[in-house]
Amino acid sequence: MTTTRAVARFDALKTAGSRSTRKFTKSYGNLPSSNLKTSEYFGCNTFGFEQMEKKLTASDVAVLREYATSDKPLTLELANKVADSVREWAQARGATHYCHWFQPQTGATAEKHDAFFSLDRKGNPVERFTGKELIQSEPDASSFPSGGVRATFEARGYTAWDASSPMFLMESENGLTLCIPSLFISYNGDALDEKTPLLRSISALNKSSVEALKLLGHQDTKHVIATAGPEQEYFVVDEALYNLRPDLMLAGRTLLGRNPPRGQQLEDHYFGSIKPRILAFMTEVEHELYKLGVPCKTRHNEVAPSQCEMAPIFENANVAADHNQLVVEVLRTVARRHNLVALFHEKPYAGINGSGKHVNWSVADNVGHNLLEPGDNPFDNIRFLYFLAATIKAVNTHARLLRMSIASAGNDFRLGANEAPPAIISCFLGDTLTEVVTKLTSAGGQSLSERAKQINLDLARVPVIARDNTDRNRTSPFAFTGNKFEFRAVGASASISPSLTYLNAAVADSLNEMNDTLRKSNPKPSNEDILKVIVDTLNEHKRVCFDGNGYGAEWHAEAERRGLPNLRTTPDALKPLKEPLAKTMLEKVGVHKGHEVDARYNVKLERYIKVRMIELETLHEMISNEVIPAAVSHVSVVAKSVTNLKMAIGKAPEALDAQLKTAADLTGQLNEMKDKLGRFIDECSKIHDEPKLADKIALESITLMDSVRKVSDELELHIDDGLWSLPKYRELLYVL
Ligand code: ADP
Ligand code: MG
Numbered sequence: 001m002t003t004t005r006a007v008a009r010f011d012a013l014k015t016a017g018s019r020s021t022r023k024f025t026k027s028y029g030n031l032p033s034s035n036l037k038t039s040e041y042f043g044c045n046t047f048g049f050e051q052m053e054k055k056l057t058a059s060d061v062a063v064l065r066e067y068a069t070s071d072k073p074l075t076l077e078l079a080n081k082v083a084d085s086v087r088e089w090a091q092a093r094g095a096t097h098y099c100h101w102f103q104p105q106t107g108a109t110a111e112k113h114d115a116f117f118s119l120d121r122k123g124n125p126v127e128r129f130t131g132k133e134l135i136q137s138e139p140d141a142s143s144f145p146s147g148g149v150r151a152t153f154e155a156r157g158y159t160a161w162d163a164s165s166p167m168f169l170m171e172s173e174n175g176l177t178l179c180i181p182s183l184f185i186s187y188n189g190d191a192l193d194e195k196t197p198l199l200r201s202i203s204a205l206n207k208s209s210v211e212a213l214k215l216l217g218h219q220d221t222k223h224v225i226a227t228a229g230p231e232q233e234y235f236v237v238d239e240a241l242y243n244l245r246p247d248l249m250l251a252g253r254t255l256l257g258r259n260p261p262r263g264q265q266l267e268d269h270y271f272g273s274i275k276p277r278i279l280a281f282m283t284e285v286e287h288e289l290y291k292l293g294v295p296c297k298t299r300h301n302e303v304a305p306s307q308c309e310m311a312p313i314f315e316n317a318n319v320a321a322d323h324n325q326l327v328v329e330v331l332r333t334v335a336r337r338h339n340l341v342a343l344f345h346e347k348p349y350a351g352i353n354g355s356g357k358h359v360n361w362s363v364a365d366n367v368g369h370n371l372l373e374p375g376d377n378p379f380d381n382i383r384f385l386y387f388l389a390a391t392i393k394a395v396n397t398h399a400r401l402l403r404m405s406i407a408s409a410g411n412d413f414r415l416g417a418n419e420a421p422p423a424i425i426s427c428f429l430g431d432t433l434t435e436v437v438t439k440l441t442s443a444g445g446q447s448l449s450e451r452a453k454q455i456n457l458d459l460a461r462v463p464v465i466a467r468d469n470t471d472r473n474r475t476s477p478f479a480f481t482g483n484k485f486e487f488r489a490v491g492a493s494a495s496i497s498p499s500l501t502y503l504n505a506a507v508a509d510s511l512n513e514m515n516d517t518l519r520k521s522n523p524k525p526s527n528e529d530i531l532k533v534i535v536d537t538l539n540e541h542k543r544v545c546f547d548g549n550g551y552g553a554e555w556h557a558e559a560e561r562r563g564l565p566n567l568r569t570t571p572d573a574l575k576p577l578k579e580p581l582a583k584t585m586l587e588k589v590g591v592h593k594g595h596e597v598d599a600r601y602n603v604k605l606e607r608y609i610k611v612r613m614i615e616l617e618t619l620h621e622m623i624s625n626e627v628i629p630a631a632v633s634h635v636s637v638v639a640k641s642v643t644n645l646k647m648a649i650g651k652a653p654e655a656l657d658a659q660l661k662t663a664a665d666l667t668g669q670l671n672e673m674k675d676k677l678g679r680f681i682d683e684c685s686k687i688h689d690e691p692k693l694a695d696k697i698a699l700e701s702i703t704l705m706d707s708v709r710k711v712s713d714e715l716e717l718h719i720d721d722g723l724w725s726l727p728k729y730r731e732l733l734y735v736l
Contacts, residue, residue, distance in 0.1 A: 003633060005626065005725035009244055012727065016238035016735045021280045022338045026287055029169070030093045043293035045093070047086050047178075048166030055085035068164040069223065079131025086167060087116060087129040090178040095169055098129060100137040100159035101179035103194040104144040105603045107408075107495050109325050110184075112139045113177055134180065135161050141184075141192060145606070147599030149190045156187045162195060165322045168292050181322050190596055194497035197591050198321055201504035202226055204589040208511035209363060209371070212390070215518050215525055216383050222366040226504050227484075229314030230324045230496045231298075233355035234331060235307050235343040236278060238735055241727040242341040246626075247618050248732075251611075252345035252410070252493070255619040255705065256627065258713040259351040260730040263305070270303045275736055278308065281338040285310070288330045294323045303419075304353040305733040314360060314484075317504070321497045324357070340736075344493040347413035349729065350709070354414040355492035359499055362484040363387060363507070373483040382530055385436075389537040390514055391485065392427055394506035395478055396544035398585065399425040400565050400576035402478075402487075405502040407573035407604065409611035411491035412702075416568070418551045421477035421489045423573070424559045424566045426546040428476035434547055440531075441539045475550030505591040510537075512589070569698040570608045571691070577601035605694050612697045616681050619705055623674045626725050627712050631667040634719045638663060659718070666715045673708045680704055 002010070028036055029044040043050075052061050060078055067074050090098070099111040114137075118128040141157025165181035184193035191197050202225065209224035242248050247255040274282070278301075286296045295313040302309045310331075312323060328344060335342040347354035363371040371387045374380075395402060402425050406415075416422040429437065473479050477489035490499045514533050522529045543562045548555060559566060567573040576582045577597050586592040592600075638660045645652040680700065687693040716724060 002722040003630070003725065006630070006723050009725055009727055012238075012240035012244055013731060013735060015240040016339075016731075019238070019277065019339055021276045022284075023280070024284050024287075024337070027171075029291060038290050042290050042295075043166075045169040045171070045291040046166040046293040047089055047168065048293070051089060051166075052082065052085065055089070056081060064163060068162075074135065074163075076131050079135050081131075083129045083131045083134040086134070086178065087127070090169060090176070091116065091127060093169055093176060095176040095178045097175070098133070098178040098180060100139070100161070100182040102159050102182045102184040103325065103495060103497065104184055104192065105147070105194060105600070106145060106607075107493060109329065110139075110144065111177075111179065112137070137182070139184075141186065144184070144192060145603040146186070146192055147602035147606075149186055149192060149596060149599040157184060157192055158187070159184050162199065162318070164199070164316075165319050166293060168326075171288075171291075190593065190599075194495050194501075195318070195321070197501045197596075198318060198497045198504075200591045201501040201508065201589070202317055204508035204591060205363065205504040205511075208508040208515065208589075209365075209387075211515050212386060212511050213365065213383070215515055216386060216530060218365075218383070224363055224365050224371070226317035226500065227314050227362045227364050227370075228317040228320035228496065228500055229312060229360040229484075230320060230490075231309055231311040231358040231360070232324065232327055232331075233302050233307065233309045233357065233492050235304070235348050235355065236281070236335060236340045236736065237306060237343060237732050239336065239339045239341050241732055241735065244725070244727050245732070246622055247615075248341075248343065248348070250618045251615045252343065253348045253413075253615075254350065254729070254732070255615060256622060256709055256712045256716075256726065257349070257729045257732075258716040260728070260733070262730075263352050263733075264303055267303075269301050269305050269307070272301045274299075274301055274308075277338065277340075277736055281335060281340055282308070282310070284337065285330055285334045288334060289327060292323075292326055292330070294326055294330075296327075302353070302355075304349070306736055307353065307355065314362075317361070317500050321495065321500060324496050346408070346410035346491040346493060347417070349733070350413075352729075352733070353419045354417065356414065356420055356488060357490040357492055357494065357496060359487040359490050359496050360481070360484050361487055361500065361503060370483050372480075372485070382527060382534070385440075385534045386514070386530065387511075388433070388480075389534045389541075390507055390510040392544060393510040393514070393537050393541045394503070395425060395427050396541035397510065398502065398506040398582065399544060400567065400573075400579070401502050401506065401582040401585075402499070403565065403567050403573050404576045404582075405499040406487075406489050406491060406494065407567075407570045407608075408491050408494060409570055409608045409615075410493055411489075412568075412570055414491065415477075415489060421475060422550050422555070422566070423489075423568050424550070424556070424564055425477050425489075425544070426550065426559070426564065427485075427544050428473045428479035428547055429545050430473075430480055430547065433480060434545065437538055437542060437545065440535050441542060473547065473550075476546070477550070501591060502586075505586055505589050508589045509585045571605065571694040571698045574601055574604050574608075577604075602690070605690055609690060609694050609697060612701050613681070613684065615705065616677065616684070616701060619708060620674065620677045620681060622726070623670060623677070623708060623712060627715065628667065628670060628674065630719055630723045630725060631663065631670065631715050633723050635660065635663050635667055637720070637723075663715070663718050666711055666718065670708070670711045670715060673711055677704060677708055 028041040031041055031044055097113040097115050099113045101109055101111050104110050116127040116129050118126055120126045137159045139157060159182040162181045162183055167180050169176045170179050183196045185196060186192055205226055206224050210221050213221040282299045289296050296310060297313045298311040300309055331342045374384045414420040479486045487499055514537055518525050518533045577600055583594055583597050586597055587594055642652040642656055642660055
């Protein structure tokens, strides 16, 4: 027997299983040719400095470049010129609208479109775009999370052009829109978005790094940037199956579903050959991203079935953050063209690996030196060690803030689940660097200059050995991989901005402190003075370095002994935002004003609560509408058989009786669980103190949802497959 709902499942399976691979026709903006090489059309839909150079004078572009990296205001005259040239460029490609494209604190992007079309004074239709419109727009801020920064009666928010990230054309089936990367600030200039703090942190890091470099003898450094290369993991699932899973649609993750006998245990998926349908999808994604100037480099299957990854070539951190938002957006939209849905939840399938974003991060100067690259000689290595020490100091001092930066309801399922780094923030350095740090910090009766001599010799070996020592520790949240750090604990659905922001801020603060100490010791420091600061810093902060197995129970005990924080749930992980340590530092380096930090806490806490409540309510609905009805149908069918047999031959086989009993018992249990779930939701709705509610949810909701799930998943095993309406794990994961 099947029910109509279950019939829908079988229909969806048939649809999903018989899809053909989508072929797409490549288009290249308004470039004339077909079959261009990537390098020939890369960035054809972007309007950055190179395009400006074609339309504006060299001196105008020089001013714009400066405007992009400093606080200097732009004259309206120049803004008008840029606006004119970008409108011309965009219109030549068929764009009809423009929008300020910004990043409110929702993890996603926002856009409000305005037409170039206007009426002139005489009422004649014209196309127009002014410098004023380019620089600033005024969306109603009241519908975006602000965490109390903006009083409700003061709804005004402003978006302001971020000239350091190129404008781009977003194509849709029926037209193009010019997107202007923008900041989002309140009437009083408070940050309402993710980009403003990121830009402030980049500027803080620039100041402290340039100063450090000057002290280290690099007098001609003009500026320093943070670089970032975020590897993006995601799952894909067939749209028809997805549409039958309310949990995937509303909560982004499966709240129910029995693990299939075959998951990822055969280890045959990672780097496995990519299924044609997925490869076609990836290729189209890359094509769209190339046009937008996103330098996609790597694509591959990830560990879990139907899990994939893409990685770009690294860029300056601000552009990389914008580009990662575009990656997610393009993955989402192009997936639909292939009748797929891309899932970015950190743990869409319980029992199977989740998805993260490995944010590779480093610091580079204006001539492209990577400051975390061990050099070829001891002098360069001193610079390297100075920045390394500053990073270690930052991670140790602000481990709680960095943990906060990756906190989300989704990431709670992933951190520490023995597939992703634990919630304890530590640094992995690798054998070579660990040896260097150990030698530097163990006095062993030698004077510093004796050690320096010995280490200078040793340091000369660093580059060769360090390079093949990269990325071998998957259990570390913050791993040194040869010439950069990899912040591996960031969630797949998160914007990378907060993690970059707080990392940049903490490193800037560490550098400032080290610079002060160094300057005080000697305004013209010698190598030995510098080395002393490095060694003292390492000594003070090396407790955060850990090269062992981050999954092991021993590490948890050891970390506790070292005094390293282990903040397991989001409400706990957000607490650093209420503490003076983080607040003071963020104010000092100019990344946040104090009340902005409070506001971020409120936004994040509220979001956590909302996400969990959506999960609880979706689960309640699914149990009520899908699982229990299927169970009841099953029980009644079996019961009827038992009765019929008893009537016909006087008795029913014991096995059938047993089956009936199991199914009926489980159904009864599930019904009780459902009521319990309902009561919990009621209780929660009556608590208005948000921190209290969040703590209650963190303490009770996961256990409760897990226990409901356990009974439901057990029922899934016992119930006639023909009655089960929810696509099963095996179908979601393998029918592609
Ligand atoms: P690994 O195998 O160690 O992860 P990859 O070369 O595959 O190294 O790089 C992974 C990501 O790190 C890529 O996105 C890459 O562009 C980025 N990356 C490389 N160098 C840097 C750097 N200096 N700063 C930031 N990101 C970087
Ligand atoms: Mg990597």
